[in-house]
Structures are given as C-alpha cells and as structure tokens.
C-alpha cells in the first residue's frame with residue numbers, strides 16, 4: 001500500500017514509525033514531516049492547507065490511504081475533500097470534527113444524548129455571559145467555543161478571573177474562536193485522557209493516558225500542548241474504563257450517527273474522574289500529542305488494518321492487542337516555550353540516548369542541516385521508554401535525556417509522578 005501521513009510533530013513521528021512497521025505498507029510519505037520522520041518516510045514539502053495540491057499528490061503517487069495527524073486540516077474538511085476525489089482518508093469529516101472545533105456543539109450533543117458532563121451555558125455576548133458567571137459564582141470555567149490551540153480555556157478560581165476571561169474573549173483575544181463562549185461548571189477530580197477508535201457505527205477502546213500540561217515540575221507555570229505523558233494510567237481501573245466506554249464514548253458515536261454525521265477516526269476524550277463518576281470536559285478528534293507517542297509504543301497490533309477498518313465501517317469484531325508494558329515520554333522543549341523561543345540550535349547525543357534498553361526517540365520540531373539535527377519548534381523531542389513498570393520506564397527515559405546534549409533545551413524532571421507516588425502509597 002501507498003500511504004500519505006499529514007503533519008510534522010512528535011505525534012506524526014510516532015504514527016510514521018508504527019505505520020512504517022506494517023507489512024502492508026510498500027511506501028510511506030509524510031507532508032511536511034521533520035528530521036526524525038525522514039527516517040521512516042519520504043518527507044514532502046506540501047502545504048497541507050491546500051487541499052487540491054494534496055489531492056494531486058495522492059493521484060500522482062497512487063496513494064491508497066491518507067492519515068491525518070492534526071486537528072486543523074480535519075476541521076478544514078480535508079477528509080471530505082479527499083473522499084470527494086475518491087481517496088480514502090483516516091479521520092473525521094468536517095461535520096464530525098466539530099466535536100473538537102466547537103465546545104458548544106459538544107455540550108449540546110451531551111445534553112441531547114445524556115452524556116455526563118458539567119452544566120453549561122452558551123453565550124454570544126459579554127453582558128449575558130457576565131450575568132451568568134455572577135449568578136453562578138466561582139470556581140467556574142470559561143471557554144472560547146472554537147479552536148484556540150489549547151489556549152481558549154480559563155479555569156477561573158475567582159469571580160474576578162471569570163469576568164476578566166469573559167471580557168478578553170469577547171474582546172477578540174481568540175478571534176472568531178471566541179465569538180461564542182461556553183461557560184461550564186467547574187468539575188473537581190482527577191483528569192485523564194481516554195482514546196477510542198470509531199468507524200461511525202461503533203467504537204473500540206484504545207487506551208488511557210495521562211498528559212502533563214503545565215510547563216514546569218510540580219505542575220507549575222503556564223499550560224502547554226503537553227510536556228510528557230504515560231500510558232496506561234492506574235486511575236482508569238477496569239470499572240472506570242467500562243463506564244467511560246458505556247456512558248461517554250458509545251453514546252457519542254450513536255449520537256453522531258443519529259444526527260447523520262457519523263464519527264470515524266480517533267476520539268480523544270478529556271475526562272474528569274469526579275465523585276459522581278467520569279464526566280467529559282472536552283473531545284479532540286485525533287490522537288493527542290504526546291499521548292500518541294506512548295500509545296504507539298504499547299500497541300502490538302498492526303495499526304494499518306485498524307485504520308482501514310475504521311474508514312470502512314468494519315470495527316465491529318475488530319480486536320487490537322497491546323503490550324503489557326507501560327510507556328512514558330518526556331518532552332524536550334526549546335527554552336522559552338510555550339512563550340517565545342529560538343530555533344536553529346544544534347542537538348547532539350541522540351544516537352547514544354536511543355541505545356538505552358526500551359528507549360525510542362520521536363522528533364517534534366527538528367530539521368536536518370549539514371548532517372546535524374537542529375531545533376525547529378517549541379516542543380522538539382519526545383524521549384520515550386517502555387518497561388514493565390512506569391517507574392522503570394521513567395528511569396530509562398531520563399537516562400536517555402541525560403545523554404542528550406542540547407544547551408537550548410529543557411524538560412520537566414517529574415513526568416509520571418502521579419502514577420509513581422500512587423504505587424508507593426501504602427495500600
């Protein structure tokens with residue numbers, strides 16, 4: 001098979017690594033890719049926002065499957081445009097991608113189909129939104145409706161913070177994404193990520209994971225796209241796993257089908273484990289980054305038949321097998337991230353680092369220049385490791401980090417702390 005993967009981050013490097021391992025694949029391309037992806041695929045400098053160019057490339061290279069990594073092309077309808085051109089693509093349609101593209105859309109679906117989530121209101125003007133937050137009081141959560149690169153959510157612990165958040169959103173801080181605002185009940189509990197694969201009719205679970213969103217150790221500093229992750233998380237017991245499938249994932253798939261906009265692809269649920277059971281606080285319509293990196297390390301089955309089954313409505317009796325091991329990833333980012341950072345610094349020691357048992361390194365933002373790997377983004381490397389326990393995976397990943405020489409980079413030193421503390425706690 002000829003496959004084209006779209007994207008350029010650590011998530012796409014992990015996907016490229018897993019797809020390239022499939023015996024079904026004769027050739028893999030990635031647009032635009034990065035220095036690490038170039039080891040697995042031929043990277044092509046296509047502008048993936050330009051759908052006719054992507055379609056032409058597919059026709060010229062007899063592409064039989066396109067795998068879409070990030071949310072932006074999904075929200076822009078790339079899967080619809082490829083389908084209209086007769087090209088199979090893994091990922092949701094533009095309508096189904098609204099599960100991530102509009103918080104209000106997802107809240108309304110939850111209400112209609114009885115999916116547990118926080119109480120909410122939708123507002124298109126500041127006066128009504130302010131009146132609502134004043135009625136409800138803090139803590140309360142203010143969200144820009146549309147895609148805002150993970151920055152459109154303010155968890156306000158005081159009324160003043162909530163009022164300020166409403167004001168900046170209606171002031172245009174997030175452009176069109178903030179022209180509607182969702183105000184949501186604050187959910188107290190532990191937060192986990194849960195991934196499932198859907199073919200529009202049904203869904204099968206992938207795995208749970210724990211992301212680390214804050215930039216510094218002990219969950220301090222601003223939110224980022226994710227500074228590390230591990231899978232599975234011990235918080236998701238067999239019972240909670242089953243509740244998430246039965247109460248959240250399957251009703252979502254059924255609801256989307258009933259509305260005539262079936263969801264095909266990866267459903268990534270952000271779930272709060274509350275004293276009232278698991279509640280959904282957001283959907284993403286793609287793999288998480290860096291959660292994908294640890295999921296790919298744990299997946300034993302070939303991913304390509306699973307993606308094809310999702311595209312073709314054939315997941316009903318499909319089974320994905322997983323290694324029994326835990327996997328953990330540490331993100332190395334450019335100093336300054338998630339604010340301003342420099343590009344172009346040299347990274348050394350990657351080969352020595354990847355020799356450590358169980359270690360796999362996925363590149364996020366890198367380029368290759370004069371036979372050197374250079375930093376070319378905010379989140380630059382994912383140092384991943386598998387092992388029998390999360391503690392051992394953590395030890396291996398940090399041993400690899402310590403072999404990397406990159407003066408402009410930094411990472412958190414505590415990825416995995418929740419699971420490791422929990423395992424140490426007296427029973």
Ligand code: AMP
Nearest residue numbers: 118141153155184185186187270281282
């Ligand atoms: P989101 O962009 O929806 O992932 O939200 C960013 C972060 O805000 C999440 O990772 C949660 O930690 C937090 N969050 C979102 N919704 C709620 C909620 N209703 N209650 C408490 N925290 C929330």
Ligand code: GLY
Nearest residue numbers: 225226288289290
């Ligand atoms: N790691 C969070 C995300 O991919 O949205």
